[in-house]
Structure formats: C-alpha cells, structure tokens
Amino acid sequence: xxxxxxxxxxxxxxxxxxxxxxxxxxxxxxxxxxxxxxxxxxxxxxxxxxxxxxxxxxxxxxxxxxxxxxxxxxxxxxxxxxxxxxxxxxxxxxxxxxxxxxxxxxxxxxxxxxxxxxxxxxxxxxxxxxxxxxxxxxxxxxxxxxxxxxxxxxxxxxxxxxxxxxxxxxxxxxxxxxxxxxxxxxxxxxxxxxxxxxxxxxxxxxxxxxxxxxxxxxxxxxxxxxxxxxxxxxxxxxxxxxxxxxxxxxxxxxxxxxxxxxxxxxxxxxxxxxxxxxxxxxxxxxxxxxxxxxxxxxxxxxxxxxxxxxxxxxxxxxxxxxxxxxxxxxxxxxxxxxxxxxxxxxxxxxxxxxxxxxx
Amino acid sequence: xxxxxxxxxxxxxxxxxxxxxxxxxxxxxxxxxxxxxxxxxxxxxxxxxxxxxxxxxxxxxxxxxxxxxxxxxxxxxxxxxxxxxxxxxxxxxxxxxxxxxxxxxxxxxxxxxxxxxxxxxxxxxxxxxxxxxxxxxxxxxxxxxxxxxxxxxxxxxxxxxxxxxxxxxxxxxxxxxxxxxxxxxxxxxxxxxxxxxxxxxxxxxxxxxxxxxxxxxxxxxxxxxxxxxxxxxxxxxxxxxxxxxxxxxxxxxxxxxxxxxxxxxxxxx
Ligand SMILES: Nc1ncnc2c1ncn2[C@@H]1O[C@H](COP(=O)(O)OP(=O)(O)O)[C@@H](O)[C@H]1O
Ligand SMILES: [Mg+2]
Numbered sequence: 271x272x273x274x275x276x277x278x279x280x281x282x283x284x285x286x287x288x289x290x291x292x293x294x295x296x297x298x299x300x301x302x303x304x305x306x307x308x309x310x311x312x313x314x315x316x317x318x319x320x321x322x323x324x325x326x327x328x329x330x331x332x333x334x335x336x337x338x339x340x341x342x343x344x345x346x347x348x349x350x351x352x353x354x355x356x357x358x359x360x361x362x363x364x365x366x367x368x369x370x371x372x373x374x375x376x377x378x379x380x381x382x383x384x385x386x387x388x389x390x391x392x393x394x395x396x397x398x399x400x401x402x403x404x405x406x407x408x409x410x411x412x413x414x415x416x417x418x419x420x421x422x423x424x425x426x427x428x429x430x431x432x433x434x435x436x437x438x439x440x441x442x443x444x445x446x447x448x449x450x451x452x453x454x455x456x457x458x459x460x461x462x463x464x465x466x467x468x469x470x471x472x473x474x475x476x477x478x479x480x481x482x483x484x485x486x487x488x489x490x491x492x493x494x495x496x497x498x499x500x501x502x503x504x505x506x507x508x509x510x511x512x513x514x515x516x517x518x519x520x521x522x523x524x525x526x527x528x529x530x531x532x533x534x535x536x537x538x539x540x541x542x543x544x545x546x547x548x549x550x551x552x553x554x555x556x557x558x559x560x561x562x563x564x565x566x567x568x569x570x571x572x573x574x575x576x577x578x579x580x581x582x583x584x585x586x587x588x589x590x591x592x593x594x595x596x597x598x599x600x601x602x603x604x605x606x607x608x609x610x611x612x613x614x615x616x617x618x619x620x621x622x623x624x625x626x627x628x629x
Numbered sequence: 630x631x632x633x634x635x636x637x638x639x640x641x642x643x644x645x646x647x648x649x650x651x652x653x654x655x656x657x658x659x660x661x662x663x664x665x666x667x668x669x670x671x672x673x674x675x676x677x678x679x680x681x682x683x684x685x686x687x688x689x690x691x692x693x694x695x696x697x698x699x700x701x702x703x704x705x706x707x708x709x710x711x712x713x714x715x716x717x718x719x720x721x722x723x724x725x726x727x728x729x730x731x732x733x734x735x736x737x738x739x740x741x742x743x744x745x746x747x748x749x750x751x752x753x754x755x756x757x758x759x760x761x762x763x764x765x766x767x768x769x770x771x772x773x774x775x776x777x778x779x780x781x782x783x784x785x786x787x788x789x790x791x792x793x794x795x796x797x798x799x800x801x802x803x804x805x806x807x808x809x810x811x812x813x814x815x816x817x818x819x820x821x822x823x824x825x826x827x828x829x830x831x832x833x834x835x836x837x838x839x840x841x842x843x844x845x846x847x848x849x850x851x852x853x854x855x856x857x858x859x860x861x862x863x864x865x866x867x868x869x870x871x872x873x874x875x876x877x878x879x880x881x882x883x884x885x886x887x888x889x890x891x892x893x894x895x896x897x898x
Contacts, residue, residue, distance in 0.1 A: 323789050344795040356786035360808045369804075370794035417794070 271335050273299045273425060273457045274320065279329035281315055289315045291481045292329070297459065299424075302451050304460045306468035307478035308504070313461040314353075316478075317427050320459065321350050334424075344373075349418030350427040354434070355410045357402035363389065363413050364398040370421040381420075388420045391450075408439045415450070425457040432467065444470060465505045469493065477501045495600075499530065499607035502600060508533050508563050513548065513570035514604065518594075520546050527601040527610060533563065535598035536575035538584065539591040547593040548573065552584045566590065652874070659867035666864050677868035685865075687872055689840065690847040695876065696759060697832075697843060698825040701766040705821050706814060709769050713776030714802050718788065728777070734770035740830070747834055761835045762843070766825055772817045779813040780806055815887045819880065826877055844873045 274297040282288040289312045297303055305313050318324045319331065322343035331338045333346055349370075357366050364385055371381035389395055392412040402410055411431060418426055431447070432440045448471055451458050462468055468475050469489045477484040477492065477500075485497040496502035502510045510530045515521050518529060539547070550566035550573055562583060564575045575592055577583070584590050601610040658666060665672035681687040716728050746765045747756075755761040783806060791801045807814065829845045836842060842850075851866045 321789075321793060323792065343789075343792045344797075348793070350790070350793045352786050352790060354784070354786060356784065356790040358787060358790070358805060369791075373791075373795040373800060417790075421794070 271299075272296050272332075273301070273334065274459075275330075275332040276320075277330040277332075279316070279319060279326055279331065281312075281319060281324070281327050289481050290319075293478075293481075293483045294329075295476060295483065295486055297457060300455050300457055302448075302458045302460065302471060302473045303476060304462060304468040304472035304474075305476045305478060306462055306465060306504070307484075309463055311478045312481040313463075313478060314429055317350075317429050317459065317461050321348055321427055322346050346425075347423045348425045348427060349421055349423040351414045351418050351429065351431045353429045353431070355402075355414040357410060357413055357417070359402055362399050362401055363394055363405070363416075366402065366413055367394075367416045367420045370417060374421070385416075385420050388416045391419075392416050407435055408443070411435060411443065415447075419450075419454070423456065425459065428458065428460045430462055431460070433462070433464075447471065465507065469505060475505075477504060479504075496609060498609055499528065499602045502530050502602070502609070506532055508574045508576070511536075511573045512602070513568070513573070515601070517568070517570035518546050518548055520544065522546070523596060523599070524601060524610070526604055528604050528607075530600045530602055531594050531598055533574045533576040535594055536573070536592045537594070538564065538575060538577055539593060540584070542591050543593045545593055546596060546599070547591050549589065549591055552586050552588045552590060554586055555583060566592070568592075655867040656871050658864055659871045661864050663862055663864050667860070677864045678872070680865055681869045681872060685847065685851065685869070686839070686842075687844070687847055687869055690842050690844045691872060691876070693759075693841055694826060694844040694873075697762045698822050700759070700763045701825040702818050702822040704763065705767045705769050705772060706818050708767055709772035709776055709817065710807065710810070710814060711802070712773040713780050714806055716773065716777045717780035718785070731770045731773050735774070743830065743834060746831075750835060756835055757838045757841060759841070762832055762841070765831065766828070769821060772821060775817055776810065776813055779810055783809050812887060815884050819884050822880060823877055844869075848873055
C-alpha cells in the first residue's frame, strides 16, 4: 500500500489565481521525496495540503489507504518542519520537543525521556533549558526537527528546512537529514528550490513549475532523461545548454528542434573538427574547484562548457570549437519544449512526429 | 538608566511632582485630625481611617469593589481573548461585518446604554446584585479589538506548528496564543480593572442596597454634609480616597513589570 497518494489535486487561494493545476503522485512508505521548483510554483501550498493546514479544493488525497481530504492535521500521523522553524518562543528546547507528546497525553516521565533521547540524537542536550531566542540558526533548525521526530510519526514534511542556514551548515545538515532518514525509516517529503539538494537527497524527485508537476522520477532519470526543457534546464549546475539544431555544424539529427546538452558533454577544440560542433568565442572562464566553467558566445547564444583543470585553458576572446557526441544530446520540441525520443533521431526524417518520452 | 539630557530629566521630575502633589497632599491630609485641618495646625491621627472603616463601612465597599472589578476583569479578559482569537484567526460568513460591529460599539457613549441596560436588568431581576454590576461590563469591544490586533502579530506558523503537534483550537489558544499575548492581556486587564474600579454611574444606577455599594459610591456619599455637622469632613474624605486608590496602585506595581517585554524573540527565523 502506498503511504500517500495524490490524485489530481487542485488548489486556488480565495481571490487569487489557481496555484495547483492537478497534481498526481504516488508515494511509497519510507521514500525520500524531494519536491523542487522555482519560488512561487506551489511547493509550500502542496505541502500544506498534505499536512492538512489548508483544505484541498479538488482531487483526492489518500494517506495509508484512507481518504484524508477532510482529516484534521492532528489525525494524519504527519510531522512538519516549517521553513522558519516556528518554535514556541515561550517554551524551552525540551518543552518544545515534548509539547507534541504532552498534547497526545504521553505520561510526563516518558515524554521527557523521549524528548531527551531525541535531543541527544540531534546533539541538543546542552541547550535543553534555553528558549529558542537564545539559539543559533542551526540549533533552532535541529529543535524544529526534534519536535517533529519526538512524535515518531510515519511521515515528515519539510519546507525548505535548510534555506536559512549558511552554506557549510547546509551541506552538513543535508548529510544529517539523509542519515536520519536511514535511521528512522520514515517517509520524508522535502521541499526545496535548490536543485543540488534535490538530486543529492531524493529517492525520487518531483519537479514542479507554475503548479504543474513536470516530472516525478529518480534523480538519475530526471538528470539523464528530463521530460522537457524546463526540467532539463532546472536541474544540473551549470545549467544545460540549448541551441536550435540548425546552429550545429554537421548535425545529423532532426531539424526544427532545440538540442540540449550538458556543459560536461562538450569538448573544447582549438581548430575546426568533424562531427557535430559549434564555433564559439570564449567570454570568460570561471574556476569552481576541480573544474573550470568556460562561458562562450556563439551564434546560437551563450554556451557553457566544463573542462577539467590542467587541460590547456583557452584565453578570454579566443575562438574555439565545441564538439558534442550525439548520444549525449537531447532533442526538445522547439515549441512545446517536450523532450523528443532521441534514440532514433538519426533514422527519423526531419520534422517527422516524434514520441514524447515517458515520464 | 542614565538620563541622557539633564534638562529633560529635570522637566520629567517637575512634571512627575506636579502630577503627584495633589495625591500626596490628600494622603497627608487623611492623617490629620479634622480640627487640625480646619485650624491649620498639624496633629497626626489614624482616626479618619478608623471612622471610614468602622462607622462608614468602607471595608465592605472595598470588598465589593474588589469582587466586582476582579470579576469584570477576569471574565471580560476571557471573553475578549476568545473573541480576539476568533477574529484574528478565522474568517467565516460575516466575520468582517461582526468585527466592524464590535469596533462600532467603541463609538457609543456609555450613557446611551445606561437606561436600556437598567431596564433589561430590572426585567431580569438583577438590580441590586453583583451580577447586575458585573454582567453589563464584561463585553468590552475595545479589549477585543486591541487583543485581536496583537494576536494578528503572532506568526500563524506557531498555531500551525501546534496543530501539527496535535493541538485543538482551544489548546492553541491556551498554550500558544495566550502565553505569547501575556503583555497585551495584562495591559488590557489593568486597563479594564482601573476603568471598572473608577466606574461610578452604573453602580449608582444599579445598586440601591448599602451592602452592595462600591468604593466610588461610598466615597461620593461622604461629600454630603454629615447629619449634625455643617461642614464636609475633608480629612475623612481623603482617608476614604486613599483607601480607594491604594489597591489600584498595588495592582499596577504587580503587573507593570510584565507589561512591556518582547515575547516574540526567536519564534521564527
Ligand atoms: N495564503 C495565500 N493567499 C493567496 N495566495 C497565496 C497564499 N499562499 C501562497 N499564495 C500564492 O500561491 C503561489 C504559490 O505559493 P507557494 O506554494 O508558497 O510557492 P513556493 O513554496 O513554491 O515558493 C504563489 O504565487 C503565492 O503568491
Ligand atoms: Mg515555499
């Protein structure tokens, strides 16, 4: 049985435009799901519907086999970690963590013991008697997690839990959350606008845009076989390059399509090469650590390529040729942006109807 | 605290003394014998207090005032807090209209409701009872308005976190909203208590039995020339006044340090 099933969920706020346009998902027990998308695409709205904080307008929400559209939040066995933590400022860390247990009438000794154990896992023991106002951002974040964990719910919802932390802490907490997921075995639905977090944490990633679910699949599939141009461009850094097929010299695939290729798929040459390639001029190079990103101008627009350090780097302003292997290129419908099945592109006639890739 | 500007500090001191001087003078006067007061000499006595409490039943009036003001404050705060929570957090059919009506009651002078309230309570047989003093005062539009504005400033995410933790709306109110609104509720409580303590017209209209007099009514009766005398006994009046203002000052001192304190630190972010 699935943990959570969403069927054609729609939502608009009173007096506002529609926010969710029919989202369907099927989430298994123990899965780590990351919902990713740009700001304002409806991620928080979706999470609030799952939590029961806002009512679904249309569609069906099933939790553990029971229809949950009208189930109040406290009956859903779901814990939520809010973006701003929403800790109770008048309670100590221990009281914050134990509050949910108190409301569920767990005897005092047991709830304090459980809260202490959770605090211990999260390394909060030295701060048990502090109020949230006297904690750092990272500590507050942990208290927020502890509050949800103490109740031992089967599902956790997290709304951009790391977005208020500095980068080092964010990376550290990311690993910790992944670890916690292994330990707890709970279902986690995690919202972020950060594609790195999405790819690194998720068992499956749901990509959203403007209230539409674009693709819902494993990080590998999302990265290698994005359903459309939006998904392809949103995940992966630096972002995928898109050029019209006609701008590629020696292109044997279909025409009238946009061709997308990741910066890692490009090879730099100092002289014209045979096979598919694009002539470009280096605009600037950027060091990222192990690799360099070379930004170039071409007649098809701005392109970026990733090259390893140590390979002879081109100078700014130098003319170069970027070759790409057709097997790493993805074709997208120039108008709808849907990915076209590229395996048979060579045999297809240009402009022939192409199948849309299965999500 | 160091005064930043000595001139301002002096001005504040002067203003403070100016406001205090009549009070201090009346307290001083309350310890003088009547003869000393009228002859301009100095003669300390506790006799005025003994007279007020013994002969004039001020202990009873004090008790009545404490009971009535206390009940009005406690019940009034409870009603206003619940109303404020509902208006701050829920929208329902006509909720804006209803809130508008609550605010509109602030514009009605209390004397306009005097007669209707009197007739209502007379029909209900509640004149000359504590209930008759308390009931008309417990719905306080200003308190509901003030607390609603305050509660709206509390992040809704805190309510939601409590709901996720398993709280019912009443639990959210009791365990999250009320503790976080404590400064506002206490300020409002003090305000209600003082207004009710100083309420004169309504007890005057609603109470005829001497047993149920509040301090204000008792005090006003002292202004009448007493039988067998042809002057007002001012030291006695001042002793009764001191009995009247003392509980208010004590209440203020008790509550004051809770009034202004940042309770919202660390809630979100
Ligand atoms: N309470 C609300 N009332 C009206 N519109 C809202 C409300 N909450 C969110 N929205 C709108 O819904 C859209 C999606 O918001 P949200 O789900 O918060 O996006 P995300 O979390 O993906 O950034 C936004 O356009 C936002 O303006
Ligand atoms: Mg959001």
